[in-house]
Structures are given as structure tokens and as C-alpha cells.
Amino acid sequence: MLVDIADLRVTFATRTGTFEAVRGVSMRIGTEKLGIVGESGSGKSLTARSLMRLLPANARLSAERLTFDGIDVLNADERTMRTIRGRRAGFILQDPKYSLNPVMTIGRQVAEAWRTHKGGGRREAEEAAADLLDQVRIRDPRHVMGLYPHEVSGGMGQRVMIAMMLAPDPELLIADEPTSALDATVQAEILRLMEDLVTRRGMGLILISHDLPLVSHFCDRVAVMYAGRVVETLAAGELARARHPYTRGLLDCLPSLTHPRERLPVLARDAAWLQP
Amino acid sequence: MTASPMIDVDRLRVSFGDKEVVKGVSFRVPAGECFGLVGESGSGKSTVLRALSGLNGAWSGRIAVAGAEVGPKRHRAFFRKVQMVFQDPYGSLHPRQTIDRILSEPLLVHGLGDVERRVAATLAEVALPAAVRFRFPHQLSGGQRQRVAIARALIAEPEVLLLDEPTSALDVSVQAEILNLLADLRRQRRLTYVLVSHNLAVVAHLCARIGVMLGGEMVEELSAEDLRAGRAQHPHTRELRTLSVGLEEV
Ligand SMILES: Nc1ncnc2c1ncn2[C@@H]1O[C@H](COP(=O)(O)OP(=O)(O)OP(=O)(O)O)[C@@H](O)[C@H]1O
Ligand SMILES: Nc1ncnc2c1ncn2[C@@H]1O[C@H](COP(=O)(O)OP(=O)(O)OP(=O)(O)O)[C@@H](O)[C@H]1O
Ligand SMILES: [Mg+2]
Ligand SMILES: [Mg+2]
Numbered sequence: 001m002l003v004d005i006a007d008l009r010v011t012f013a014t015r016t017g018t019f020e021a022v023r024g025v026s027m028r029i030g031t032e033k034l035g036i037v038g039e040s041g042s043g044k045s046l047t048a049r050s051l052m053r054l055l056p057a058n059a060r061l062s063a064e065r066l067t068f069d070g071i072d073v074l075n076a077d078e079r080t081m082r083t084i085r086g087r088r089a090g091f092i093l094q095d096p097k098y099s100l101n102p103v104m105t106i107g108r109q110v111a112e113a114w115r116t117h118k119g120g121g122r123r124e125a126e127e128a129a130a131d132l133l134d135q136v137r138i139r140d141p142r143h144v145m146g147l148y149p150h151e152v153s154g155g156m157g158q159r160v161m162i163a164m165m166l167a168p169d170p171e172l173l174i175a176d177e178p179t180s181a182l183d184a185t186v187q188a189e190i191l192r193l194m195e196d197l198v199t200r201r202g203m204g205l206i207l208i209s210h211d212l213p214l215v216s217h218f219c220d221r222v223a224v225m226y227a228g229r230v231v232e233t234l235a236a237g238e239l240a241r242a243r244h245p246y247t248r249g250l251l252d253c254l255p256s257l258t259h260p261r262e263r264l265p266v267l268a269r270d271a272a273w274l275q276p
Numbered sequence: 277m278t279a280s281p282m283i284d285v286d287r288l289r290v291s292f293g294d295k296e297v298v299k300g301v302s303f304r305v306p307a308g309e310c311f312g313l314v315g316e317s318g319s320g321k322s323t324v325l326r327a328l329s330g331l332n333g334a335w336s337g338r339i340a341v342a343g344a345e346v347g348p349k350r351h352r353a354f355f356r357k358v359q360m361v362f363q364d365p366y367g368s369l370h371p372r373q374t375i376d377r378i379l380s381e382p383l384l385v386h387g388l389g390d391v392e393r394r395v396a397a398t399l400a401e402v403a404l405p406a407a408v409r410f411r412f413p414h415q416l417s418g419g420q421r422q423r424v425a426i427a428r429a430l431i432a433e434p435e436v437l438l439l440d441e442p443t444s445a446l447d448v449s450v451q452a453e454i455l456n457l458l459a460d461l462r463r464q465r466r467l468t469y470v471l472v473s474h475n476l477a478v479v480a481h482l483c484a485r486i487g488v489m490l491g492g493e494m495v496e497e498l499s500a501e502d503l504r505a506g507r508a509q510h511p512h513t514r515e516l517r518t519l520s521v522g523l524e525e526v
Contacts, residue, residue: 012415040419040447056414094418094445098367139318141294151292154363154441155474177418180444181363182316183474184519185512210447211417213523253452255477257504257520264452264460264481269303 002172002204003029003051006065010046012058021059022046023228024276033198033205035215035236037250038225043095044208047225048174052085069171087117090165092158094176094208099161100149106133106160107145110167117168132163137189154181162190166197172204173197180210191218212250214240218272224250227274246273280343282307282436282468285326288337290323298323299492300337303376305485307342307435309457312479312500314516315489321472322363324489325438328470329360341436356386363440363472366472367411368425375399375424376409382432398427403453418445426454430461439471443478455482476520480504488513 010022023042034119036044043256049055050066053073066073068084076084085091093099101109110129118128126145133141136159149157149197158181165173173194181189195218197203209215215222216239224232232244242248249267281304290298299322305311313321327335333348340346341358362368369378378397388394401408402423413421422445429437437458445449459482461467473479479486480500488510490498496510508514 038447040423040445040450041417045417046323077445095364098364103375153318153322157318177445181317181441181474183315184476184516184523187474188519210445210451212448217523229459250448254450255452255455255481256524257480257517258524260481260504264456266452266456267449 001028001030001067002032002069003206004067005025005047005051005066006063008050008063008066009061010043010050010055011060011062012056013060018239021228022050022154024231025228027048027223027230029204030207031198031202031204032221033102033194033207033218033219033236036206036208036214036225037210037222037224038231039246040210041224042225043228044225045176048091048206051174052089053081054085056090067095068188086113086165087168088170089172090168090170090235092161092165092173092175092178099158100157102149104148105145106147106149106152110145110160110164113164114167126166130164133160134159135166135193137161138163147236152225155183155186159186159190162193166193169201172206173244174206174208176208177210178207179214186239187214212254216240229276231273244273279307280340281305282309282342283311283470284338284340285324285328286338286340288324288327288335288339290320290327290332290335292334297492298327298335300445301487301489301492301494302526303485303487303494303497305468305470307468308462309485310462310469310471310483312483312486313470313472313489314474314476314479314486315495316491316512317474321439321489325360325440325470325472329358329438330354331360352386356432356439357434358436359432359434360424360438361429361440361442366453369421371413374410374412375416377429378413378424379431382428386432388432394431398431401430401457402427403450419447419450422446423450423454433465434467435465436468437470439469439473441473442471444473444475451478458482476503476516477524488516 006026008022008025012019025047027088050061106131110132111125114128115125130141138144138159179190199203216236219236222234222239223230224238226246252265286302287300288298289300299326326332330350359451380391383391404423426442443454471483480503484500486498487494490512497514
């Protein structure tokens, strides 16, 4: 098993006491595409960050088991974690432009990401960077390589992050809302690229997304999170037949191009959903 | 349509260095209506909004808001009237200010009273729990930050809202609440919106008219009805529609 998480908990100390943001999450991920959907603030990003041990300083992490390819992430030293982060596991963060270095050109950042893992000369890295940007369908990659992060559009920033994460051929890719700023044509291309990495190189993928139709078409399995817990796990194709009232409610809130409605239904959240 | 439109953009051009990224874009939005902007990533949608909002002064063409032509520099009254929600909410929220401070500031700048009540009411409107009020932006999830950005734009009661991907970081239940809120405000206060989104279903839900951008040009303007029914002319619009409809068939 590539990833094995059992009873993961993330807690914050606040002025008024402690706040448990992740409340006992368990999941196992192999060479597959796992989608995570769910409420805003339900702990999706914190779950992914725990696996890389990239949590805010005021967070406390505990788990019965938290392993990546057999490595105990809870107790691994910093050096081991560095070989995982960015090399064996790529992490596309939710705020792509914020995660890029604002004072370094796009070209240098992608080239350096490539060189750190592949070695080789500057010229070679530059060629590779142009190729990676081309793969994520950036138009005119040579021009974009000379731009700074604030000079590219939201979707271009997202694709730059994706290109950097693909550079080291990761065994696991964690993608937190990787295509939310992309138009449907570019999104389709990026998903094809990820699909290819999963099937051809045997990569595992954790895709965090609010886009239920996308997850149901693209992933193998879907975990639905609500208030710090996984409330339901389904085969992705079965999403439309979800049983948990939260998941059903979500599906009902979706606006549709072909079936317009005057007003969208909203969820009446039930206190019972908070219980395991 | 006899009265002049709330927003009138005529042959807008924007360049960065010698690269022109908006190449003569025109559209009008009557008061109380919503205009949608969709299209290829990098096609210039955010750049159009930034020129409209007065954030980027290096444009040419003509922009009029509420019948009055505006130049590159805007007065304070303009910023009260026109508010923008940015595509990248993290970058647009001051990292060292609490949510309370971020939301109070527009009220103080525009000399609006009743700060305490307005902040609490606006947080509730965007479905944020009262507990986030004294946190910092980095202590919130992505979708919670997005809602703070929407709350900040709403709090000074603007007449025009420029919305750049306002719901892409939200789960669909919160998205539905925000879309309903925007629809209600439009009806009650006759707000005018320009909405940028990659989600055609979202755009068609809120906007009667939609402009499609590709490579710095608006290649098509059509009604939401025509988009729904598949009566689009331009191949880019058709492709976007086909992909969107394809996903809807679960
Ligand atoms: N540094 C922090 N201090 C206190 N609370 C935090 C901190 N970081 C996150 N939280 C809280 O933890 C909860 C889970 O956050 P997380 O970012 O994992 O949510 P998410 O499921 O990814 O949501 P979204 O879909 O909006 O991105 C949220 O309620 C958030 O406010
Ligand atoms: N400050 C800048 N300096 C140089 N080029 C810029 C700057 N801002 C934007 N651009 C360029 O202008 C073009 C349009 O960018 P814009 O952000 O308007 O696109 P967009 O349609 O909003 O795309 P997305 O859907 O990905 O957000 C892009 O090619 C971008 O690189
Ligand atoms: Mg998140
Ligand atoms: Mg944009």
C-alpha cells in the first residue's frame, strides 16, 4: 500500500480551547486515483498536508498509523521527509500562485525543480522546463518562462505548479484543487496527462476537488469528508447513488447547464452528521 | 433599453510591454443585470476586470460606469460604488490583519457606521461561522478565505460587483448559498455584476448574457439560453459547452 492512514487527528489550540479539525480519518491508497470531496473546512487539505508533515506550527498531529510506502511519517526524521516531499511525492498546493517564489521567473523555478531531481546542466534544464510547460498546454512557453508569478493568469500559475511537480516523476501526486482555475479544454488535457502518469508509470493520485462531476468521471474511488471525518467512500462511478444525506445534498446543489433552476437548493445540515 | 447601461466597455485594449493581451473588447451591462465572461485560461478575463476596477491604469479605449466615463485614475466614490472579488483570495487578503479588521476597514474608509453589526451580518450572509472573525487568513481553509473576500466586497454596499472566479474554491453547497445570495442582492438592491468563471453552469445560472474570450478577443457574445440550447457559433464556445455537458451526464 502506497499510503496508509489510520485514525488521523489534527488539533489546534485556540483561545477558547482545542479545535479538532481532522477527527479520525482512515484511508489506504494504492496505484489508483482517489478523489476527496467535501465541505469547505472539513479537513481535506489538512489531511493531505499531514501526509507530508506540512502542517501549521500551531497544529498537533496524531495517528494510529501514517505511512508512505512503508515509511512511518509520524516518526521519520527531517532528512527522510525531504526525500519524500517534492521527490517521491509531489504536492500541488491549493494556492498555486502563493506557493511560487514571487521574485524568481517561472522559467528558473521550473528549471530548478527539474535540476534538483535530475541533475544536468543549466541549458538542459531550460529545455526540459520549456517541454514541461508545453506538456501542461502553456502557450508560448519561451515567453512565459521570462515572466514572474504575478504576471501570469490564475490558470497559468496552476499549470506551472503542475509542471514543477511532474518534473521528478513522483510515485504519489497529491493535487489540491489543481484544475479549479482552468477552462474545460485545458482541464481535460491536464487530466489526460495525470491519467497517463497513473497508468503508465504506476503513480498514485490523491485529487482534492469540489467538482463532483469531474471526480466521478476521472477518479476510481471517492472519499466524502464532512466536519473532519470521512462520512462515505464510494466507487467514483457510483457517486450518483451515494447514500449519506450530506453527499446526496451536495449532488442536489449542483447548477446544471442543461437543466436550469430558478433557485438552487441549499443544504440543511443535520447535527447527526457530526457523529461517527 | 433606453437608459444608459451601468457598465459600458468599448474597444478596450491592454498591453504589457509590447504584448497586447486584451485586443479591443466591447460589452455593455444594464443596471441590475449580470454579464458572464468565460473562455480560455490566459485569454485576458482577469485583465479586463482589473482595467474596469481601476487597478490597472495602462489601457486604452472607453470605459463608462453609470453613464460617466472613467479614466485610469478613480476617485474614492468610485471604489465605494465598484468592488472586486479577486481570483486569488489569499494574495488579496492582508496576512497580518484579522478577518474583523479586513471587514471593518472598508466601512471606516467610506465613513459607514454600525461597524459591529455590519461585520457580524456580512459574515453570516456568506455562511461563515462567527468564530472566524478574530482569526488570520492563514488560519482559514481555502473556501473560507474566498468567502471573506466576498464579504469584504459586499460590506460597503456597492452598486457594481466584479467577481473573478468567486466560487471555484467553494464546495457546491456553499456555492449554492453564495449564488442565491448574489441573485437576491441583484433583485433587492439592483446590483450589477460581471462574473468570470470557468464553470458554464454557474455562469448561465446567474447571467443573462455571456461573452466568450479567446486570445485577448471576445469571440462571441450570446444569451444564456442560447448557450444552454447549444446555439453557439464559435468553435471555442462549442467545445467548452460540449465538455461541460459531457461531465453533467453522470
Ligand atoms: N492554522 C490554523 N489555525 C486554526 N485553524 C485552522 C488552521 N488551519 C486550518 N484551520 C481550520 O481547520 C479546518 C480544516 O481546514 P482545511 O484547510 O483542511 O479545510 P479544507 O477541507 O481543505 O477546506 P477548503 O475546501 O475550503 O479548502 C478549517 O475549519 C480551518 O479553519
Ligand atoms: N502584470 C503582467 N505582466 C505581463 N503579462 C501579464 C500581466 N498580467 C497578465 N499578463 C498576461 O496577460 C494574459 C492574460 O492574463 P489574464 O490573467 O487576464 O487571463 P485570464 O483570462 O484571467 O486567465 P485565467 O482563466 O487563467 O485566470 C496572460 O498571457 C498573462 O501572462
Ligand atoms: Mg483546502
Ligand atoms: Mg484570471
